[in-house]
Amino acid sequence: MKKTILLILVIMIFGTAKGQVSRSQADLSLLHQSVLKLPSFKEQVKDNSKLNFNLGRDFVFDGDETSFQVFMKLCGLISPIRDNHLSFYSITDSTLTAPSSFEMSKSKIDSAVSAADSSDPILGTYYAGKYTVQLVKIDGLYHGVMESEDRFLLQFILQPTTPNHFDIIRFGRNATSYRLDRNVVFINQRLSGTGWSKYNSRSFVELPFEMPTYDFKTINEDISYLRLGSFATNNKTIALSDEFFGTIKSKELKRHLIVDLRNNGGGGYKTSKKFLDFVRRFKGQVHLLVNNYTVSNAEQFTIDLKDSKNVTIYGETTRGTIAYGSNMGVRIQMPSKRFAFYITDMKSRAKDLPYESYGIDPTINLDPFKVDWVEQVIEHIKKK
Template sequence: MKKLSILILLLNFNLNLAAKSNCDCASELDFVYEQIQTTASFKDQIKGEKKLMFKENYQKLRAQMKDEQSKLDCFWKLNQLMSMVQDKHATLTENPSSLDEKNLQNSSFIARYRETDEFKNFPRSDRNLDELAKSLDGKSLDEVEGVYTIGSKLKMGVYRVAEDSLVGVILESQDEIWEPGQIFAYLKQSNIDSHFDIMHYGTNQKNLKFSKAQFFDHGMLFPSVLKENLKNNHAWIDKAAEDSYQLSNLSDDIQYVWLNSFSRTTKPKDRDALISQIQTDLTAKNLIIDLRNNGGGADKISLPILKELKKKKVNIYVITNFFTGSNAEMTTVRLKDKFDAIQLGQRTYGAISYGSNYGKSFNSPSGLFNFYPTDMRQREFIEFEEVGVQPDVKLNQESDWVEQTIAYIQNSDK
C-alpha cells in the first residue's frame, strides 16, 4: 500500500492510494510560487518578514520534491503554499480529464472508463464500509463526522483519522463513475472553529479542488453535501431564480426582496425593474433584503439599487448565509455602514477584498493544474477576507429564516 508522505503526516491514516505517481511537483511548485506573486493579494499582504517566511516555506516544500510526487500529494503541497495568502478568489484546481459532459452521457465510454487504471487505482479507504456506516449512524447534525448524501446518487461517510483530520469515503453509489470505497474528500480543521480546509473531487469530473476555510454548520458541508438526517436546511434558500428581484409584502409594515445574484450579464433588466418597484411600491417602514446564495457580481448592479434605497426612509434587515460572497458581501458591509442595517443569519463566505477583472487563468507546466489569479483589490474590505462578515443576529436552523427575521423585527418594534 503506497502512502502519501505529506498526507500521512498531516492526516495520519492508511489508504489504498492511486498508483499513478508521475507528477513533477517541483516544476508545479515553481509555477505556483511565481504566479501567486503576481496577485494583488500577495502584493498587499506578503511584505518584509512575511515575504521571507513565504520564500522559506517554498524552499522547504521544494526540498521534499526530490522524487516524483503523486498528484494528490502534490496538489496538497501547492495549496499549502497558496494558503499563506488570504485570497479566496485565487484558486488552484486540477484540469478535468476525459470525464466531460458529452462522455458522461455515453454508456460505452463509462464502461471503458471503469476498466482503466485511473478508475481502478483511484484513492480508496481500507475501512470496512459496513462497519464504518454503522459507527457513523446516529451522529448529530452538529458533528462533522457522519453519513452524508451528495446530490441524489451518492452517499458518503466522513470519519475522523486524527484529532484535526477526517476523510470522506463513498459508501453507496448510483453513479457509474463512482464506486463504494473511493475517497471523495480530505478534511483538515482550520484555525477557525467549525471551518475546514477541504481537498475534494468534483462530483462529475472527479478533478481535484481545494476549498479553504469551508464552514460546517448543522449538517451542511456544501450545498449539495448534506447530512443524511438533515430534514430542513433553513440556511440555504431553495427558490427558483425567477422569484428573485421581486418586492413583496409580508405584512403592513414589512416588505421583502431576494437578491440572488449581482451578475452584470444576467441582472441589468432585473435591477432596473426592481428600482422602479422601489420608487413606487416600497412603502413599508421595514425591508428585508435576502442575500442568501448570492455569489456576487458587479457594483454596476448592486450600487444603483442601494442608491435608490437611500432615498427611502426604511429600516433594512439583511439575511446572509455562508454562500453570500464577493460583491454580495460588499453590499452587506455597505448596508450595515451606510444604512445601519441589521445582518441576520450566518457569516458570509469571505471572498470579498480581491477579484479578477480579466478572468484569465493559467495552466501549470504539466497541464495538470490550472491557476486562477486575482488582479484587482478593494482594501477597505480586507478585514473580512476569509473570515467573512459576521451577523449581528445568528439565526437558528429550527425554523424558516424569513419568519425568524419577521419575529425579530416585531420584537424590536415593541
C-alpha cells in the same frame, strides 16, 4: 550480461526519477512566481509568516511522488493566502491515475471512526438526497468517504484554514481529476458549499427553488420586502435588475424594509450600486437577511450597510469570500500540463479583508429548523 542489464535498469529508473523531479520543480517554480504576483499575496505577506515560503525545505520532490502527491504539495503555496476566489486543479489526462488513498478499506475507516474525537463536531455522517458520506479524520485531514460494496471511495478532502473554514479537494469521476476550491464552511450542521449536511430533512436556511431573482412586496401595513438574489454583471442580469429597479424606485416603503440577500452569489457594483443607494436613502428600519450562501459583492453590500444605525442583520454568518476576485479570468497552465491555476487580479478594499475566510456575523441568529426565516424576522420586528 546480467550486470549490464541491471545497470541499464538502474540508469533508466534514476533517469525517470530525475525527470519527474525536474517536471515537478518546473511546476513549483511557475506556481510560486504566479503566487508572488497576486494582489492578495502582496497585501498579506507582511502579516502572515506562513507566506514566507522556504521552497528548498518545504517543497522537496524525490521523483517517487504520484501526480496527486505533487498536487497536494503545490497546494501548500495557495492555502495560507486568504483569497477565496483562487482555484487550482488538475487537467483531465488519461495519464493521471487515482490517488492511492481514493479507495479505502472498511477496516481503515472503522479504525478511524473508533479513534474519532467525540468532541469534534464536524465528524460523522452527512446526507445529500439519497447519498451519504462518512467524514473521518486520517493523518490530520478530514476525508469524506462513500461506502460501496464493502469498500469506501474518497469523495473529498478538507484542509482547515480558519475556524470552521476549509479548503476542499474535490474529485472527479474515478478520481482522475481533482481540484482545490476555497472556503467550505461548517455551519449549522452542514458543510456549506458542498451540498452535504448532517440532517436529512428540510432546513429554512435554503431557499425554495421557485424564488425569483428579484421581488418586491408589501407584507403588512408596517413591513415591505425586497428580494435581491444576484448582483451578477452579465448583460442579462444587468438588464433584468435595471428593469426591476425601475418598478420599485418610486414605491412607497413601509416603516420596516426586509432586504433578502440569501443565496446572492455576488457580482459587482455595476448591478448592486443602484440598490445600495436605494437602501441607504431609506429612513426607516432596514433588516438585512443573509445566509452562508451570501457571497462576494453581496457581502460587500452587507459591509457597506452594517454599521448604519438603522440596519440589523439576521440569519447566519456569511461565507467570507469577499476580497479580491478576477476581472480577466486568467488560467495559468503549469509546464507539466498536469495542473492549472485560476488567479485573481483585483485588489481588496481595506474594510473587506478582515471578513475574508471569516464572514460577517448577523446581529441576530435565526433558527435553521423552526419556521421560515422571513417569518422569524417579522416576529423580531413585532417585538421592537
